[in-house]
Amino acid sequence: MNVGFSPGGFGFGGPQGAMSTQDFQKELKNQTNEDLINMLGDPKLSPGAKLMIGKELEERMNAKGAEGAGGAGGGEEGDGDDLKKLLKKLQDGTISSEELKKLSGMLGVDVATLEKAKGKEGGQAGEGDILGG
Secondary structure, X not given: OOXXXXXXXXXXXXXXXXXXXXXHHXXXXXXXXXXXXXXXXXXXXXXXHHHHHHHHHXXXXXXXXXXXXXXXXXXXXXXXXXXXXXXXXXXXOOOXXXXXXXXXXXXXOOHHHHHHHOOOOOOOOOHHHHHHO
């Protein structure tokens, strides 16, 4: 499934007809987990867009966990932290094969799909700043 935006053109209110943050968030909700993972693997995607994709995946996982636990909560926050760490490692290209399997199970996405999205550049400058604050 193709996404209706240009990953390099996404910005927070920038000119050049960039998609707004709200429009981008709405578009993310229409994507499958596999589509979102594939988007994360795009080196042209801005760090802010990657952060929003990570949040969307986390929200989906938390909603899935709440359904499975009958809405009782449980360890959802810990699972969200794990997801954030694993997604960061995936983007940085530092994720182990065991962690890939764990992330695959969390998201319901094939390990092969995660391998394709795995970062190869060892992290981009500025990415940590956005994720940290």
